[in-house]
Amino acid sequence: MLIQIRQETTYRYAVEANYSMQVLRVQPQDSGTQKVLSWRLSVPPAASLTEGRDAYGNLFQTLYVDRHHGTIALSIAGAIETADTGGVVSGTAEPFPPAFFLRQTDLTAPDEAIRTLAAEAKRLSGGSALDFAHRLMGAVRDAVDYRIGETHAATTAAEALSHRSGVCQDHTHVFVSAARAEGLPARYVSGYLWDDVDTEYEASHAWAEAYIDGLGWVGFDVANRICPTDAHVRVACGLDYLEAAPVRGLRRGGGEETMEVRLRVDAGAAQQ
DSSP states (O other): OEEEEEEEEEEEEEEEEEEEEEEEOOOOOOOSSEEEEEEEEEOOTTOEEEEEEOTTOOEEEEEEEOSOEEEEEEEEEEEEEEOOOTTBOOSOOOOSOGGGGGOOOTTTOOOHHHHHHHHHHHHHHTTOHHHHHHHHHHHHHHHSEEOTTSOOTTOOHHHHHHHTEEOHHHHHHHHHHHHHHTTOOEEEEEEEEOOSSOOEESSOEEEEEEEETTTEEEEEBGGGTBOOOTTEEEEEEESSHHHHOSEEEEEEEOOSEEEEEEEEEEEEOOOO
Protein backbone atom coordinates (compact mmCIF):
# COMPACT_ATOMS: atom_id res chain seq x y z
CA MET A 1 0.00 0.00 0.00
CA LEU A 2 1.15 3.55 -0.65
CA ILE A 3 0.74 5.71 2.47
CA GLN A 4 0.97 9.49 2.12
CA ILE A 5 1.44 11.60 5.23
CA ARG A 6 0.92 15.34 5.60
CA GLN A 7 1.28 17.04 8.98
CA GLU A 8 1.27 20.67 10.08
CA THR A 9 2.20 21.45 13.70
CA THR A 10 2.20 24.97 15.13
CA TYR A 11 3.36 25.98 18.61
CA ARG A 12 2.26 29.39 19.86
CA TYR A 13 3.53 31.16 22.99
CA ALA A 14 1.73 33.74 25.11
CA VAL A 15 4.93 35.82 25.14
CA GLU A 16 8.04 35.43 23.05
CA ALA A 17 10.43 32.63 23.96
CA ASN A 18 14.15 33.28 23.61
CA TYR A 19 15.28 29.66 23.12
CA SER A 20 13.60 26.41 22.06
CA MET A 21 14.92 22.90 21.50
CA GLN A 22 12.85 19.99 20.20
CA VAL A 23 13.80 16.38 19.54
CA LEU A 24 11.65 15.00 16.72
CA ARG A 25 11.10 11.29 16.11
CA VAL A 26 8.73 11.57 13.18
CA GLN A 27 10.58 10.07 10.20
CA PRO A 28 9.97 6.42 9.24
CA GLN A 29 12.85 4.18 8.17
CA ASP A 30 13.14 1.40 5.62
CA SER A 31 12.52 -2.10 6.97
CA GLY A 32 11.14 -5.43 5.87
CA THR A 33 7.60 -4.04 6.00
CA GLN A 34 8.02 -0.52 4.59
CA LYS A 35 10.07 1.55 2.17
CA VAL A 36 10.31 5.34 2.44
CA LEU A 37 9.84 6.75 -1.04
CA SER A 38 10.08 10.41 -0.04
CA TRP A 39 10.24 12.49 3.15
CA ARG A 40 10.50 16.21 3.80
CA LEU A 41 10.56 18.06 7.12
CA SER A 42 10.23 21.84 6.83
CA VAL A 43 11.20 24.07 9.78
CA PRO A 44 11.21 27.87 10.35
CA PRO A 45 14.04 29.83 8.65
CA ALA A 46 15.29 30.88 12.08
CA ALA A 47 15.73 27.26 13.19
CA SER A 48 18.74 24.98 12.81
CA LEU A 49 18.37 21.23 12.44
CA THR A 50 20.71 18.32 13.18
CA GLU A 51 20.13 14.59 12.65
CA GLY A 52 21.20 11.45 14.47
CA ARG A 53 20.21 8.04 15.80
CA ASP A 54 19.41 7.14 19.38
CA ALA A 55 20.36 4.02 21.32
CA TYR A 56 17.49 2.05 19.74
CA GLY A 57 18.48 2.96 16.19
CA ASN A 58 15.59 5.42 15.83
CA LEU A 59 16.23 8.31 13.49
CA PHE A 60 15.73 11.71 15.12
CA GLN A 61 16.16 15.38 14.28
CA THR A 62 16.97 18.06 16.84
CA LEU A 63 15.60 21.53 16.15
CA TYR A 64 17.08 24.66 17.76
CA VAL A 65 15.74 28.22 17.76
CA ASP A 66 18.09 30.56 19.67
CA ARG A 67 16.42 33.90 19.00
CA HIS A 68 13.17 35.48 20.16
CA HIS A 69 10.10 33.78 18.65
CA GLY A 70 6.39 33.64 19.31
CA THR A 71 5.63 30.57 17.17
CA ILE A 72 7.27 27.47 15.74
CA ALA A 73 5.66 25.93 12.65
CA LEU A 74 6.70 22.51 11.36
CA SER A 75 5.44 20.65 8.30
CA ILE A 76 5.94 17.06 7.18
CA ALA A 77 5.26 15.47 3.80
CA GLY A 78 6.12 11.87 2.99
CA ALA A 79 5.24 8.77 0.98
CA ILE A 80 5.84 5.24 2.28
CA GLU A 81 5.21 1.91 0.58
CA THR A 82 4.05 -0.70 3.08
CA ALA A 83 3.46 -4.46 3.13
CA ASP A 84 1.20 -6.59 5.33
CA THR A 85 3.26 -9.26 7.13
CA GLY A 86 0.68 -10.22 9.74
CA GLY A 87 2.38 -8.03 12.30
CA VAL A 88 5.78 -9.76 12.09
CA VAL A 89 8.60 -7.20 12.13
CA SER A 90 11.82 -7.55 10.13
CA GLY A 91 14.69 -5.44 8.89
CA THR A 92 14.74 -3.07 11.88
CA ALA A 93 17.80 -2.01 13.86
CA GLU A 94 18.11 -4.27 16.92
CA PRO A 95 21.00 -3.06 19.11
CA PHE A 96 19.60 -4.77 22.23
CA PRO A 97 18.69 -8.40 22.90
CA PRO A 98 14.98 -9.12 23.52
CA ALA A 99 15.58 -9.56 27.28
CA PHE A 100 16.41 -5.84 27.50
CA PHE A 101 12.73 -5.15 26.90
CA LEU A 102 11.73 -6.89 30.11
CA ARG A 103 12.77 -3.72 31.94
CA GLN A 104 9.89 -1.79 33.50
CA THR A 105 9.87 2.01 33.67
CA ASP A 106 8.00 4.56 35.75
CA LEU A 107 5.29 4.65 33.06
CA THR A 108 4.95 0.85 32.80
CA ALA A 109 5.51 -0.31 36.41
CA PRO A 110 2.81 -2.93 37.10
CA ASP A 111 0.50 -2.87 40.09
CA GLU A 112 -1.59 -5.75 41.41
CA ALA A 113 -4.38 -5.14 38.89
CA ILE A 114 -1.99 -5.35 35.95
CA ARG A 115 -0.34 -8.48 37.36
CA THR A 116 -3.77 -10.10 37.77
CA LEU A 117 -4.82 -9.21 34.23
CA ALA A 118 -1.54 -10.57 32.87
CA ALA A 119 -1.72 -13.79 34.89
CA GLU A 120 -5.25 -14.53 33.68
CA ALA A 121 -4.30 -14.01 30.03
CA LYS A 122 -1.27 -16.25 30.56
CA ARG A 123 -3.42 -18.95 32.18
CA LEU A 124 -5.86 -18.99 29.27
CA SER A 125 -3.07 -19.16 26.72
CA GLY A 126 -1.97 -22.64 27.71
CA GLY A 127 1.70 -21.68 27.64
CA SER A 128 1.83 -20.33 24.08
CA ALA A 129 3.59 -16.95 23.99
CA LEU A 130 1.79 -15.93 20.79
CA ASP A 131 -1.61 -16.88 22.17
CA PHE A 132 -0.77 -15.08 25.41
CA ALA A 133 0.02 -11.89 23.51
CA HIS A 134 -3.23 -12.09 21.51
CA ARG A 135 -5.28 -12.79 24.64
CA LEU A 136 -3.53 -9.98 26.46
CA MET A 137 -4.35 -7.57 23.64
CA GLY A 138 -8.05 -8.40 23.96
CA ALA A 139 -8.00 -8.27 27.76
CA VAL A 140 -6.36 -4.84 27.84
CA ARG A 141 -8.77 -3.44 25.25
CA ASP A 142 -11.74 -4.86 27.16
CA ALA A 143 -10.47 -3.25 30.36
CA VAL A 144 -9.52 0.18 28.94
CA ASP A 145 -12.16 1.98 26.89
CA TYR A 146 -10.96 4.35 24.17
CA ARG A 147 -11.69 7.91 25.33
CA ILE A 148 -9.85 11.06 24.32
CA GLY A 149 -9.01 13.71 26.91
CA GLU A 150 -9.12 11.60 30.08
CA THR A 151 -5.39 10.81 30.24
CA HIS A 152 -2.19 12.66 29.37
CA ALA A 153 1.43 11.99 28.40
CA ALA A 154 2.46 11.29 32.01
CA THR A 155 -0.39 8.85 32.79
CA THR A 156 1.04 5.51 33.92
CA ALA A 157 -0.13 2.07 32.88
CA ALA A 158 -1.50 1.43 36.37
CA GLU A 159 -3.43 4.72 36.34
CA ALA A 160 -4.90 4.03 32.89
CA LEU A 161 -6.11 0.58 33.94
CA SER A 162 -7.54 2.03 37.15
CA HIS A 163 -9.40 4.75 35.20
CA ARG A 164 -10.55 2.09 32.68
CA SER A 165 -10.17 4.62 29.88
CA GLY A 166 -7.45 6.12 27.72
CA VAL A 167 -6.00 6.35 24.23
CA CYS A 168 -3.56 4.27 22.19
CA GLN A 169 -0.62 5.37 24.36
CA ASP A 170 -2.39 4.01 27.44
CA HIS A 171 -3.42 0.74 25.78
CA THR A 172 0.18 0.24 24.73
CA HIS A 173 1.60 0.98 28.18
CA VAL A 174 -0.79 -1.45 29.89
CA PHE A 175 0.00 -4.20 27.35
CA VAL A 176 3.76 -3.67 27.67
CA SER A 177 3.58 -3.62 31.47
CA ALA A 178 1.51 -6.80 31.66
CA ALA A 179 3.61 -8.67 29.09
CA ARG A 180 6.84 -7.88 30.93
CA ALA A 181 5.24 -8.88 34.23
CA GLU A 182 4.80 -12.39 32.78
CA GLY A 183 8.31 -12.56 31.31
CA LEU A 184 7.43 -11.64 27.70
CA PRO A 185 9.71 -8.92 26.24
CA ALA A 186 7.62 -6.03 24.95
CA ARG A 187 8.26 -2.50 23.69
CA TYR A 188 6.45 0.70 22.80
CA VAL A 189 6.16 1.73 19.13
CA SER A 190 5.12 5.07 17.66
CA GLY A 191 4.01 5.62 14.09
CA TYR A 192 1.17 6.51 11.76
CA LEU A 193 -2.06 4.71 10.91
CA TRP A 194 -4.28 5.02 7.88
CA ASP A 195 -7.98 4.62 8.68
CA ASP A 196 -10.39 4.20 5.77
CA VAL A 197 -13.10 5.96 7.80
CA ASP A 198 -11.19 9.10 8.81
CA THR A 199 -8.01 10.41 7.18
CA GLU A 200 -7.51 13.41 9.48
CA TYR A 201 -6.12 12.98 12.99
CA GLU A 202 -5.03 15.04 15.97
CA ALA A 203 -2.04 12.84 16.79
CA SER A 204 0.11 9.99 15.59
CA HIS A 205 -0.53 6.38 16.64
CA ALA A 206 1.06 3.92 19.08
CA TRP A 207 1.13 0.16 19.44
CA ALA A 208 3.22 -2.55 21.09
CA GLU A 209 5.63 -5.21 19.89
CA ALA A 210 6.26 -8.47 21.76
CA TYR A 211 9.11 -10.90 21.15
CA ILE A 212 7.85 -14.36 20.18
CA ASP A 213 10.39 -17.17 19.90
CA GLY A 214 10.39 -18.51 16.35
CA LEU A 215 8.82 -15.36 14.90
CA GLY A 216 10.79 -12.48 16.38
CA TRP A 217 9.13 -9.16 17.12
CA VAL A 218 5.38 -9.11 16.44
CA GLY A 219 3.19 -6.00 16.61
CA PHE A 220 -0.04 -5.69 18.60
CA ASP A 221 -2.24 -2.64 18.00
CA VAL A 222 -4.26 -2.90 21.19
CA ALA A 223 -6.47 0.14 20.50
CA ASN A 224 -7.76 -1.53 17.33
CA ARG A 225 -7.48 -5.18 18.49
CA ILE A 226 -5.31 -6.14 15.50
CA CYS A 227 -1.73 -6.89 14.57
CA PRO A 228 -0.30 -4.05 12.45
CA THR A 229 -1.07 -4.26 8.72
CA ASP A 230 0.02 -2.33 5.65
CA ALA A 231 -2.08 0.54 7.04
CA HIS A 232 0.57 1.09 9.74
CA VAL A 233 3.79 3.08 9.28
CA ARG A 234 6.40 2.34 11.96
CA VAL A 235 8.60 5.24 13.16
CA ALA A 236 10.32 4.58 16.51
CA CYS A 237 10.45 2.19 19.46
CA GLY A 238 11.56 2.29 23.09
CA LEU A 239 10.77 1.07 26.57
CA ASP A 240 7.84 3.50 26.83
CA TYR A 241 6.29 6.64 25.33
CA LEU A 242 9.08 8.94 26.50
CA GLU A 243 11.66 7.05 24.44
CA ALA A 244 9.61 6.98 21.24
CA ALA A 245 7.62 10.23 21.53
CA PRO A 246 7.22 12.14 18.24
CA VAL A 247 8.23 15.40 19.94
CA ARG A 248 10.02 16.22 23.19
CA GLY A 249 11.67 19.51 24.03
CA LEU A 250 12.35 22.45 26.27
CA ARG A 251 12.37 26.24 26.01
CA ARG A 252 13.22 29.40 27.89
CA GLY A 253 10.45 31.95 28.22
CA GLY A 254 7.28 31.90 26.19
CA GLY A 255 4.73 31.66 29.00
CA GLU A 256 1.73 29.49 28.23
CA GLU A 257 2.05 27.25 25.16
CA THR A 258 -0.68 26.10 22.80
CA MET A 259 -0.21 23.51 20.06
CA GLU A 260 -2.26 22.89 16.94
CA VAL A 261 -1.73 19.68 14.94
CA ARG A 262 -3.27 18.79 11.60
CA LEU A 263 -2.33 15.30 10.47
CA ARG A 264 -3.63 13.67 7.30
CA VAL A 265 -2.88 10.08 6.29
CA ASP A 266 -4.03 8.87 2.87
CA ALA A 267 -3.59 5.54 1.12
CA GLY A 268 -3.44 4.27 -2.44
CA ALA A 269 -2.16 1.38 -4.49
CA ALA A 270 1.51 0.46 -4.01
CA GLN A 271 3.90 1.47 -6.74
CA GLN A 272 4.98 -1.24 -9.19
